[in-house]
Amino acid sequence: MPELPIPIPPLPTLHESVFMAIALLTVVGAFLVVAARNLFHNALGLALTFFGVAGVYFVAEAEFVGVAQVLVYVGAISTLITFAIMLTRGMMYGATSPLNRQAGTAAIIAATVFVVMAGLLGSLPWPVAEEPIVDGQIVIANLGVGFVTEFVVAFLLLAVLLLVALAGAIVLAQDRK
Amino acid sequence: MDWLNLLVIPIIRSVVIIVVLLTGFAYLTWYERKLLARFHVRYGPNRAGPKGLLQPIADAVKAVFKEEIIPGHVDKVVYLLAPALALAPALLIWAVIPLGKDFPAVADVPIGFLWILAIAGVESYGVILAGWSSNNNYSLLGALRSSAQMISYEIPLGLFLVSILLLAGDFSLVNLVEAPRAWWEWLWLWIMFPLFFICILAETNRSPFDLPETENELVAGFQTEYGGIKFALFFMAEYISMITTSAIMATLFFGGYALPFGIGSDILPILGPFILAGKVIVLLFLFIWVRASLGRPRYDQLMGFAWRTLLPISLGYMIITALLTVFFK
Numbered sequence: 001m002p003e004l005p006i007p008i009p010p011l012p013t014l015h016e017s018v019f020m021a022i023a024l025l026t027v028v029g030a031f032l033v034v035a036a037r038n039l040f041h042n043a044l045g046l047a048l049t050f051f052g053v054a055g056v057y058f059v060a061e062a063e064f065v066g067v068a069q070v071l072v073y074v075g076a077i078s079t080l081i082t083f084a085i086m087l088t089r090g091m092m093y094g095a096t097s098p099l100n101r102q103a104g105t106a107a108i109i110a111a112t113v114f115v116v117m118a119g120l121l122g123s124l125p126w127p128v129a130e131e132p133i134v135d136g137q138i139v140i141a142n143l144g145v146g147f148v149t150e151f152v153v154a155f156l157l158l159a160v161l162l163l164v165a166l167a168g169a170i171v172l173a174q175d176r177k
Numbered sequence: 178m179d180w181l182n183l184l185v186i187p188i189i190r191s192v193v194i195i196v197v198l199l200t201g202f203a204y205l206t207w208y209e210r211k212l213l214a215r216f217h218v219r220y221g222p223n224r225a226g227p228k229g230l231l232q233p234i235a236d237a238v239k240a241v242f243k244e245e246i247i248p249g250h251v252d253k254v255v256y257l258l259a260p261a262l263a264l265a266p267a268l269l270i271w272a273v274i275p276l277g278k279d280f281p282a283v284a285d286v287p288i289g290f291l292w293i294l295a296i297a298g299v300e301s302y303g304v305i306l307a308g309w310s311s312n313n314n315y316s317l318l319g320a321l322r323s324s325a326q327m328i329s330y331e332i333p334l335g336l337f338l339v340s341i342l343l344l345a346g347d348f349s350l351v352n353l354v355e356a357p358r359a360w361w362e363w364l365w366l367w368i369m370f371p372l373f374f375i376c377i378l379a380e381t382n383r384s385p386f387d388l389p390e391t392e393n394e395l396v397a398g399f400q401t402e403y404g405g406i407k408f409a410l411f412f413m414a415e416y417i418s419m420i421t422t423s424a425i426m427a428t429l430f431f432g433g434y435a436l437p438f439g440i441g442s443d444i445l446p447i448l449g450p451f452i453l454a455g456k457v458i459v460l461l462f463l464f465i466w467v468r469a470s471l472g473r474p475r476y477d478q479l480m481g482f483a484w485r486t487l488l489p490i491s492l493g494y495m496i497i498t499a500l501l502t503v504f505f506k
Contacts, residue, residue: 014184038252040252040255040309041255044255044306047302063286063287063288064288064291067288067291067292067294067295068291068295070295070296070298070299071291071294071295071298074295074298074299075295075297075298075299075331076298076328079298079301079302079305079324079328080328082305082309082324083305083321083324083325083328086305086308086309086317086320086321086324087321140287140288140348
């Protein structure tokens with residue numbers, strides 16, 4: 001057999017091919033968010049991206065985080081966004097250009113953020129557990145214990161933040177005299 | 178072997194479950210029509226086959242051979258996506274429902290409980306997409322009503338589920354069924370069941386909470402622009418949701434695939450799926466009984482009930498459950 005100029009990469013394993021499919025879906029969703037010319041399609045793209053990210057968590061065997069992602073981002077946040085868009089009649093139908101005067105500035109900022117993030121993520125060491133985690137229950141229990149011991153300040157701050165948001169929503173919704 | 182265990186076997190099991198569910202859906206329509214007829218002192222379908230048993234098949238054939246109409250004013254991609262997205266969540270939940278001691282769920286994950294909660298949150302997408310893409314005022318109003326209703330009732334539903342979780346202390350549905358419970362735990366669960374069932378009725382858009390498709394105000398709500406097999410898919414989504422939620426309620430409240438007092442669970446483990454099916458049929462009767470008996474509330478009454486009555490009750494229930502769990506378990 002003649003030697004090929006480029007070595008053929010090994011076929012992806014099942015795990016890798018699933019990851020690739022999900023990652024592709026996520027990227028397509030993200031592309032729709034910025035490129036689709038209809039506001040409602042943007043929102044649906046966002047939901048697709050959130051779903052894809054949840055899929056990545058599942059592939060990484062972090063089921064709890066994956067389900068939480070679906071619960072919070074796909075189930076609640078995206079639904080609220082689509083709901084809000086449906087209420088604003090004028091923006092619902094017909095194409096709108098995704099570009100405006102700030103497009104150039106936004107592109108520069110996005111590129112900068114991308115470079116910084118890529119650099120940071122690339123330089124970090126990613127610790128991998130020595131043995132595969134067998135019992136998912138223990139992971140969830142540890143997470144819960146962590147919330148009320150080590151990370152209690154952050155947890156309480158988040159609770160206060162949500163309370164403030166709730167109170168603010170009620171104030172906004174009140175009838176003005 | 179990797180491929181066999183990870184792909185082939187789960188696919189076969191999923192296909193079996195889906196086929197059973199689709200048959201169940203077809204005969205649920207027959208069951209509902211027969212029962213409603215009984216409530217009305219009529220006969221119900223009795224022409225196709227003995228006791229009208231072939232009626233669902235006749236209906237299916239009719240739906241399949243109807244002309245495919247896509248109205249010109251719709252957003253085509255989203256319009257076609259919506260019926261599929263309405264049906265998918267109802268089927269997805271079956272991935273984690275344990276069917277019996279020797280028949281674990283297709284995906285026997287440790288977080289089955291959360292999976293149900295997460296997928297229930299996604300269920301409103303089909304209706305929202307249908308209402309928006311139809312480009313029709315009635316559809317849009319139906320979709321808006323529906324999403325507001327589903328989001329509102331999800332909150333007490335979630336709080337009740339959290340209470341069950343606190344009581345069980347375990348995310349796994351298999352452990353939930355298998356773990357022994359004290360008598361007061363059962364009692365405390367069953368006190369809550371009627372309220373939970375109200376939330377489920379609202380989540381599945383079933384009568385008396387079928388406001389997304391109030392015929393007298395909104396034509397057919399979000400599905401006004403749909404016909405033929407696409408309409409049948411929405412219909413299927415509603416009925417399979419009923420079966421799915423019944424199975425969830427049977428698992429959470431009534432011991433799932435196990436018989437009470439542990440009778441025969443070890444002698445005939447193959448009975449598991451059949452016991453679960455029996456419980457599902459009893460709960461489905463409840464859905465139909467409610468539909469035949471109760472009138473539809475006004476929209477503001479529906480929303481007021483969720484926020485002013487169910488939400489405080491569910492919060493209180495959760496707090497008391499937490500206290501009970503801490504002091505008595």
